[in-house]
Amino acid sequence: MSGDIEDTPQPLIAHLIELRNRLMWAIGGFMIAFIVCFMFAKQLFNVLVQPFIWAVGWSGIASRKIELIYTAPQEFFFTQVKIGMFGGLVLAFPLIAAQLYKFVAPGLYKNERSAFLPFLVASPILFMLGAALVYFFFTPMVMLFFLSMEQQGGNGEASIQLLPKVSEYLGLIMTLIFAFGLVFQLPVVTTLMARAGLVTSAGLADKRKYAIVAAFIAAAILTPPDPVSQIGLALPTILLYEIGIYCARFVERQRAQAKAGAAVGEAETAAPVTPDDKPAA
Structure with missing residues (x-):
C-alpha cells in the first residue's frame, strides 16, 4: 500500500499554500x-x-417585431455584467475543475484517481x-407559450404584446440553463x-415514486410558473433518475x-500444489 499514495504527508502550511495557489489560478482564469x-x-x-x-417564427405572426426593452438606465449594463459572469464561469469551469482535482488528487489512492477522472469529464x-x-x-x-397570450387588437380590443x-429574459434563460444543467448531473x-x-440500486428503485413527486416539486421551484417548462424539467429528471439506477447496478456488478x-x-494461492504423477520408484 506504500505506493498507492505518491505524495508524502505535508504540514498544514504547505496545504494552505497549495490551496492559495489553486484559488489564484481559478480566480485568475475566471476573471480573464x-x-x-x-x-x-x-x-x-x-x-x-x-x-x-x-418562437416568434413558430407563432406564425408575420408582422411581429423582435423587441426587448429596458426600463432603467443601468439595466442593460448590469445585464451585460451578468452575461460576462455567466459566460466567464462556463469558459473557466474546466480550469476551475482541474485546479480542484489537482488539490484533491494527492490525497487519493491511484484507483480512486482513475475512478474520479471519468466523472470529472462527464460532468x-x-x-x-x-x-x-x-x-x-x-x-x-x-x-411560444407566452406569445400565445398576445392580443392583436382591433374590433374594440386593445393590442397586448x-x-x-432584457434583464428578465436573461434571468429566465439562465435559470433554465442552470436548472437543466444541474439536473443532468443526477447520473x-x-x-x-x-x-x-x-445508495444501492434496489434502494433507488424502491424510492422511485418519491423521486417522481420530488422531480415535479423541484421543477415547480426552479422553473417559471408555466406548465411547459415545469413538465419539460420534470420528465428529463425522472428519466435521468432511471439512468442513475442503471449506473448504480453497473457499479454493483463491477x-x-x-x-x-x-x-x-x-x-x-491457498491451494496446495501437488504433482500430477508420482515419481518413479
Missing part, C-alpha cells in the same frame, strides 16, 4: 474569461435571444447537454454515491466481479 465575455456581451446576448426569435459534458436542450427546445417552447425586459451524483456505498476475482485468486 469574464473580461472577454463582457467585451462581447452584446453579441452573446443576441445569441441568447435567438430562441425568442425562433461538464452533461451540463452542456442540458444547456443545449434548453437553448434549442425548451426556451423556444416556453416563449409581449415586450420582455454522475448517483454513480459516485453508489461507489461510496451510500464490485461483485472484483470480489469474485479476488476470492478466486486467494483460493488459488
Whole structure:
C-alpha cells in the first residue's frame, strides 16, 4: 500500500499554500474569461435571444417585431455584467475543475484517481447537454407559450404584446440553463454515491415514486410558473433518475466481479500444489 499514495504527508502550511495557489489560478482564469465575455456581451446576448426569435417564427405572426426593452438606465449594463459572469464561469469551469482535482488528487489512492477522472469529464459534458436542450427546445417552447397570450387588437380590443425586459429574459434563460444543467448531473451524483456505498440500486428503485413527486416539486421551484417548462424539467429528471439506477447496478456488478476475482485468486494461492504423477520408484 506504500505506493498507492505518491505524495508524502505535508504540514498544514504547505496545504494552505497549495490551496492559495489553486484559488489564484481559478480566480485568475475566471476573471480573464469574464473580461472577454463582457467585451462581447452584446453579441452573446443576441445569441441568447435567438430562441425568442425562433418562437416568434413558430407563432406564425408575420408582422411581429423582435423587441426587448429596458426600463432603467443601468439595466442593460448590469445585464451585460451578468452575461460576462455567466459566460466567464462556463469558459473557466474546466480550469476551475482541474485546479480542484489537482488539490484533491494527492490525497487519493491511484484507483480512486482513475475512478474520479471519468466523472470529472462527464460532468461538464452533461451540463452542456442540458444547456443545449434548453437553448434549442425548451426556451423556444416556453416563449411560444407566452406569445400565445398576445392580443392583436382591433374590433374594440386593445393590442397586448409581449415586450420582455432584457434583464428578465436573461434571468429566465439562465435559470433554465442552470436548472437543466444541474439536473443532468443526477447520473454522475448517483454513480459516485453508489461507489461510496451510500445508495444501492434496489434502494433507488424502491424510492422511485418519491423521486417522481420530488422531480415535479423541484421543477415547480426552479422553473417559471408555466406548465411547459415545469413538465419539460420534470420528465428529463425522472428519466435521468432511471439512468442513475442503471449506473448504480453497473457499479454493483463491477464490485461483485472484483470480489469474485479476488476470492478466486486467494483460493488459488491457498491451494496446495501437488504433482500430477508420482515419481518413479
